[in-house]
Amino acid sequence: MTGQRTYGGISAEERRAQRRTALLDAALEIIGSQGIDKLTVSALCAGAGLNERYYYENFDGRDAVLSALFDAIAEELATAILRAIQTAADDTRAHAHAAITAGIGVLTDDPRKAQVALLVSASTPELRTRTTHTIRAFAHLVAAEGIDFYGLTDPDPNPAIGFRATYLVGGLVHTLTSWLQGDLDMPRDELIDQTTDVFVLLAEDLATRLRD
Structure with a gap:
């Protein structure tokens, strides 16, 4: 059971937290360098290097x-x-x-x-x-x-x-x-x-x- 919850020694919760942090880091970069109007789902996920499903896992808009x-x-x-x-x-x-x-x-x-x-x-x-x-x-x-x-x-x-x-x-x-x-x-x-x-x-x- 433990093996299903962890990958490379990192739990599912930790991986989710890492993805959330990556998305927020990407948002900071987009807003800081391009402006708030450029903050789209596709740009955010591209900046974080994540699939869009991980965006919706963490945020509803x-x-x-x-x-x-x-x-x-x-x-x-x-x-x-x-x-x-x-x-x-x-x-x-x-x-x-x-x-x-x-x-x-x-x-x-x-x-x-x-x-x-x-x-x-x-x-x-x-x-x-x-x-x-x-x-x-x-x-x-x-x-x-x-x-x-x-x-x-x-x-x-x-x-x-x-x-x-x-x-x-x-x-x-x-x-x-x-x-x-x-x-x-x-x-x-x-x-x-x-x-x-x-x-x-x-x-x-x-x-x-x-x-x-």
Whole structure:
């Protein structure tokens, strides 16, 4: 029975996961190099080197591919940001700079990911909804990290924390989009430094107010 479920030491589930990853990698390449309009079933399967039946094994349409790819990039972003925070020096600016550097790095070291995460994310109603939910999730992450870092242990956090976290994450998304489109003429290091300044300014100001 085991021999029927495995091939070359790889289970059927693992093979399916590999095919799904290959399809998502192909989608990333197509969108990044040719644009979303070129994302067809035939192009996707050709890029992944797979039969079309494997596409339908994993996805029921193009929106499902885009959503899965968007979610994968969001997960990669969250992982990179949390890892950076865990290894940063124990001060506000170091935490903010490390997190922002990691997040912007994921999107700009491979510009195809920025194309999906920021420029294609509003292309369908499903992706617009996903973008809103993802911004909210990252705002919750920022708020939780701020509460933990500043020791704000109130069981009922001040709503200003959520407001500022949402403002920061939403503002960063729009700023990054403008920068990627060439509307902000500055090098990446300066973009990171300027963003860090804003995060630190709003975080320190609010922490001071809440402690007074």
